[in-house]
Amino acid sequence: MDQARSTIFKMLNGEPRSYTRFNLTENMEGDNSQVEMKLSSDMDEEVGGNGVGDHLNHNSERSPYVARKPGRTPKNICFMAATTLLIFIIGYLIGYLVHRKKDLAPSCAASKLDFNDDVPEAFHETRAAPLMDWDKVEKLLAQQLSVSNFDSTFREFASNSHQAGSPGDDALANKVLKRFKEYGIQTWTDEHFIKIQQAPASGFNKVVFKGREERPQGFLSYSATGSRTGAVLYAHYGQESDFRMLQGKSINVNGRVILVRAGKISFAEKVYNAAKLNASAVLIYPDPDDYPIGENTQIYGHVHLGSGDPYTPGFPSFNHTQFPPVQSSGLPSILAQTITANMATNIMRQLGGETLPPEWGGVTKLGNETDLVTVEVNNVLTERKINNIFGVIKGYVDSDRYVILGAQRDSWGPGFARSTVGTSVLVELARSISEMVKHEGFRLRRSIVFASWSAGEYGSVGATEWLEGYLSSLSMKAFSYINLDGVVTGRDSFKVAASPLMYSLIEGALKEVKAPSKPSVTLYDQVSGPHWEKVVLEELQMDDAAYPFLAFSGIPSVSFRFTSNSDYKYFGTLLDTEDKLNSATSSQTPQFAMAAAQFAGHIALRLVHDHLLRLDLQKYNSIIRSQVAEINRRVKTVQRYQPQLLPKALSVQWLISASGSYSRASRALAKDSENSDLEDIEMCRLINDRIMAVERNLLSPYVSPKDSPFRHILMGSGPHTLNALSTHLEALRLSNPEADADLFRNQFALATWTIQGCANSLAGDIWALDNEI
Structure with a gap:
């Protein structure tokens, strides 16, 4: 630079009073060094005499100038001007190039460029427009998934012993973690100390009937413990309707030991229904007509009417957490034990009493007061450490928003259909999407979290x-959870249980994923068609891992499965093996697992690819309207026949108004989405946040997650739900002693405002609310 200045001096035949200095300073906020062009003068004093200095310094900051010496010719002045212009142009070009390079980098990232590093930084998207067409994304995912990969992954994650917290479970956790690290995705673990019930280590559980003692190996975790003696009473599947039939026959359930078949509802629901009527114990067996799995096959399960550790309801089971002793209200107060089909047959052959109703079979007897049985449960409550394993592929626009794909890793026995297939699908999706990002140029707009759960x-x-x-x-x-547990249990049909917000996504996936048994057609063409909702959709059950995400956390969730016309019979047994599953799929288990991965991958990638989340707010309109209409009808019925319980002044108009507010708000948001500028990242984020809030705002804020964890008023469980309001009205109409008119009115008012609050949130800004209440 000094040499350049000297050259200029010689050209101008004079000493430069002012010069241009290029200052290379490191930009600590950006990715590159920036060039600072600074004009300065060697003169600190003002120039007097001709008034030029006064003119240039009328502000506090002094402007640069070139002092003209006497005797300079016009030619020299032209040279000086030309040189100054040349230097200015060079500085401008350098500054332009440097700032242009800076603009290509993420504006929000603070990093330092290492010139010794030959590996280029990952490109981060700075606009809302996608970097890859959706059709290409689909093709890339299909190319990454293969039958041969699933064959090898099955072999890697198959295990005969991997109960929660066991060495086998830990070994599988390490395999999943190793795989995630190999794919180059960020990983972490989540440790919990939970309480579970196990079969007695030194003793046994037993059932004694008319002098014959049985010692079943299967058991039901979270049963009450002790010994009870009572008369056997057969209650079919143990559903509420079954117990109502028994009560209709004036049969007393109090103190009885209830014998029920497995199926229809969960073990926990069977025990809960019996406990409500003061039964002393429940025996559950797999009837050969429902479960052709062998007369001596043991079955395993749990009877907690809820999810999670029942000894830390509503809060996490972290180590050293000092909470007072507490337990979930969903824990049963009566004994529960599984027995084999052979044990059940020996009991039923000796029962007296009335003959079974024709719709129940009409062959054996229901049992009478002299058919005494003793049930003894000695399960042991133990503490186990479990680890959840996570990996994440981060998004390039909204990295702090994510979809979660999850699968349970543990099982009672081999658990091939229960856990091995789901874990394999999880791992293969992690591999496939990471390959798409690393080698195919795919950029996720939002993040994907892969979760391997224990203690499922x-x-x-x-x-x-x-x-x-x-x-x-x-x-x-x-903003969404996709459950991969039990995704392949057969080949004849396809079933989905999900939040209504995800129905449009499900339909789109059905239309684009090929049927595994007939690749020339889509799943939509093979198993559903235009009436796909009636054919494919089913209710989300409490024992499904997607249920707490939806009903407890307010996260739109989906669970799906390829299945047979008759459900897979080996869950909860030690016979859930690869051979049994291959029999159910005609030895096409890898093909169906690949199709399951494509279905889950389609939904996940749609959610992280599109500008706006494809969650259909209109689906809840019809559900809310139909339930409000049913409540309205039942309120009028009670007011007509039991006017002393519900006064005429009680109006359903406010609930109807709240329903209308939701409808209008959802339509307005749909219109905003259609008219939005997809290039505007901030606008898309605001709209997506409003969409994400819908499910969360349908959680009742008026009940405790500790006492009523499933707070969702449409998909949850408890007296705060709209379904419970309808049931309560029916109890009021029948003058059921458990009905409480004041409690109903309280829950009715709170449900009304929960819907209105959801509508208010959906509307967005406080000045955009349509609140008529």
Whole structure:
């Protein structure tokens, strides 16, 4: 630079009073050094005499100038001007190039460029427009998934012993973690100390009937313990309707030992229904007509009417957490034990009493007061450490928003259909999407989290404890959960249980994923068609891992499965092996697993690819309207026949108004989405946040997550739900002693405002509310 200045001096035949200095300074906020061009003068004093200095310094800051010496010719002045212009142009070009390079880097990232590093930085998208067409994304995913990969992954993750917290479970966790690291995705683990019930280590459980003692190996975790003696009473499947039939026959359930078949509803629901009528114990067996699995096959399960660790309801089971002793209200107060089909047959052959109703079979007897049986349960409550394993592929625009793909890792026995297939699908999706990002140029707009849960067999314990631990952040950032448990159990049909917000996504996936048994057609053409909702959709059950995500956390969730016309019979047994599953799929298990991965991958990638989340707010309109209409009808019925319970002044108009507010707000948001500028990242984010808030705002804020964890008023469980309001009205009409008119009116008012609050949130800004209440 000094040499250049000297040259200029010689050209101008004079000493430069003012010069241009290029200052290379490191930009600590950006990725590159920036060039600072600074004009300065060697003169600190003002120039007097001709008034030029006064003119240039009328402000506090002095402007640069070139002092003209006497005797300079016009030619010299032209040279000086030309040189100054040349230097200015060079400085401008350098500054332009440097700033242009800076603009290509993420504006929000603070990093330092290492010139010794030959590996280029990952490109971060700075606009809302996609970097890859959706059709290409689909093709890339299909190319990454293959039958041969699933064959090898099955072999890697198959295990004969991997109960929650066992060495086998830990070994599988390490394999999943190793795989995630190999794919180059960020990993972490989540440790919990949970309480589970196990079969007695030194003793046994037993059932004694008319002098014959049986010692079943199967058991039901979270049963009450002790010994009870009572008369046997057969109650079919143990559903509420079955018990109503018995009561209709004036049969007393109090103190009886209830014998029921497995199926229709969960073990926990069977025990809960019996406990409500003061039964002393429940015996559950697999009837050969429903479960052709062998007369001596043992069955395992749990009877907690809920999910998660029942000894830390509503809060996480972290180590050293000092909570007072507490337990879930869903824990049964009566004994529960499984027995084999052969044990059940020996009992039923000797029963007296009335003959079974024709619709129940009409062959054996119901049992009478002299058919005494003793049930003894000696399960042991133990503490186990479990680990959830996570990996994340981060998004390039909204990295703090994510979809979660999860699968349970543990099982009572081999658990091939229960856990091995789901874990394999999880791992293969992680590999496939990471390959698309690293080698195919795919850029996720939002993040994908891959989760491997433990203690799923005890009631989605690992998943629920994670939700409880991070509820405040998850409810704001996790916008969907896709469950991969039991995704392949047969080949004849396809079933989906999900939040209504995800129905449009499901339909789109059905139309684009090929049927595994007939690749020339889509799943939509093979198993559903235009009436796909009636054919494919089913109710989300409490023992499904997707249920707590939806009903407890307010995260739109989906669970799906390829199945047979008759359900897979080996869950909860030691016979859930690869051979049994191959028999159910005609030895096409890898093909169906690949199709399951494509279906889950389609939904996940759609959610992280598109500008706006494809969650259909209109689906809840019809559900809310139909339930409000049913409540309205039943309120009028009670007011007509039991006017002393519900006064005429009680109006359903406010609930109808809240329903209308939701309808208008959802339509307005749909219109905003259609008219939005997809290039505007901030606008898309605001709209997506409003969409994400819908499910969360349908959680009743008026009940405690500790006492009523499933707070969702449409999909949850408890007296705060709209379904419970309808049931309560029916109890009022029948003058049921358990009915409480004041309690109903309280829950009625709170449900009304919950819907209105959801509509208010959906509307967005406070001045955009349509609140008529």
